[in-house]
Amino acid sequence: MSDNNNTFHDCGDSVCIIGAGPGGLCMARALKRQGLSYEQFERHSDVGGVWDLDNPGTPMYESAHFISSRDLSGFLDFPMPKHFPDYPSNRQILEYVRAFAQAFDLYGPIRFNTGVEQVFKREDGRWLVTLAGGEQRCYRAVVCATGCNWDPNMPAIEGQFTGEIRHSVTFRKADEFKGKRVMIVGAGNSGADIACDAATHADKAFISLRRGYHFIPKHLFGLPADEVSEKGPQLPIWLVRPLFSLILRVLNGDVTRFGLPKPDHKLFESHPLMNTQLLHYLQHGDIQARPDVSHYDGNEVIFKDGRRETLDLVIYATGYKWSCKYAADYFEWKGGRPQLYLSIFSRQHHNLFGIGYLETNSSAYKLFDNEAHAIACYLRDQLQNPQRARDFEHLIAHDDPDLTGGINFIKSQRHEVYLEVHALKEQLRKLRQRFAWGDLDDGYYTALRQPSATPVAQPA
Structure with a gap:
């Protein structure tokens, strides 16, 4: 038929x-x-x-x-x-x-x-x-x-940028950053990973964040963090949150010292970042945190706090x-x-x-x-x-x-x-x-x- x-x-x-x-x-x-x-x-x-x-x-x-x-x-x-x-x-x-x-x-x-x-x-x-x-x-x-x-979700940002703009879906390997001044926009777990690649391979690396995030190490007490959470007693959220918040304050300290915005939400109210490697590179200056982007002007990006940076490549890690x-x-x-x-x-x-x-x-x-x-x-x-x-x-x-x-x-x-x-x-x-x-x-x-x-x- x-x-x-x-x-x-x-x-x-x-x-x-x-x-x-x-x-x-x-x-x-x-x-x-x-x-x-x-x-x-x-x-x-x-x-x-x-x-x-x-x-x-x-x-x-x-x-x-x-x-x-x-x-x-x-x-x-x-x-x-x-x-x-x-x-x-x-x-x-x-x-x-x-x-x-x-x-x-x-x-x-x-x-x-x-x-x-x-x-x-x-x-x-x-x-x-x-x-x-x-x-x-x-x-x-x-x-x-x-x-x-x-x-890919591509945000609309005002102005004209004379460098290269790509979404993270096009990114494959860290060598793509060699010899370039690079900015990663977005700090989900993929954005944080790619920012670490930029930190180790780009001439200059920045990460632009719209909001702050809580950072959870991949290991706690020598065990994967999710094992600690899953295999421990299943406590109510009102008890788990202050306990984990205390652990993170002890391990990470105040991450705003590295230019990161303070989280505008309590722990677990948004997906945390499982990437303290990014904190390592921020601590050593291999990458610098910047606020949300205001607009572009030629080969420069202007941030909402008025700072400007000259860039060659922008990667939007802005989700799908x-x-x-x-x-x-x-x-x-x-x-x-x-x-x-x-x-x-x-x-x-x-x-x-x-x-x-x-x-x-x-x-x-x-x-x-x-x-x-x-x-x-x-x-x-x-x-x-x-x-x-x-x-x-x-x-x-x-x-x-x-x-x-x-x-x-x-x-x-x-x-x-x-x-x-x-x-x-x-x-x-x-x-x-x-x-x-x-x-x-x-x-x-x-x-x-x-x-x-x-x-x-x-x-x-």
Whole structure:
């Protein structure tokens, strides 16, 4: 059957997964565990998503490392190998993700070098997916797992700059800064990383910050900081915040001494910077902090405090628009962020899901496992226990749980979907118990693992 010379396929009860990065692979494994059929599409030539430096448009750069630690960051039933460092490099993460796909035999259903052009909801509620090249395939559900870091956010700054302006998505290696006077605009974790590369390679380096941040060392008491937080007693935020604030004052002192603005929020009300290496370079003068940019004038930047600097290159580390171009019309957007139940389930459109459309204070991969498990159990119930599925659909439409964990997050675009990880995990745990979805305990996926799977290689 064809339509306008484009091949059409009705895929019955199969689920469409768009993207084969870590989130898409978690989704594939969860569906496989429930015995549900699916097809998966990846526009690149291999799995890995943003972690593959050869993936066109990736924001990855050579010096990037995980900001969550090895032992807390692995997929369920597939821990990161002990020979990895506490904070693995991007190359190690890519190797690990591909080993995960091999270990659970996830490569087979993936169609590589196949982008998705459009997702369309038909009148019967099924989803028509148009692939690059025109082929159309119809599914009962679509999972968007293409991530949030592909569409650069470029701020509008007055004036004309005669040097070079780029977004950090174009940055790959520190050598690009040699012989140049460089400014990094923005101080998220990527911006801080890139600023450190500028500090060691540029002739002169600056970082422009709109607001101040709290700096958390990657290690506390010799352990990764997230291990200290996760494995210690789970204390209420009113007790955790002053305790951690005291530790940071002892370790870092007053960071405004280095020209950094004072944070305008309490600890944990915005994502902290896991980068005391930047403090090291500020302490030694290898990079200098500056306030927000006012405007450009030729080869000079003028800051809001009136200071001026002559520059060759400006890198905007100003984040990404959370566009999902192939299905944008089916998401409700607020402040540039999709509004989803538990950051997973569309409230308006049946069987449209997102994996990874959230900001939180935790490692991502185990969260992806939690998200994927909930989607897969709900999709299974639609076929095997329709009443239970309808009960859950009532929650999707009406439930509005508090996922802040008692934290008053700052009001910004980035924080429109920010949530506290323990609050989300607890909510998902309650749902698993309420709907008899089973626990996500160690061993849940063991039976799917291929006995001949090649482990992540030891370093030579």
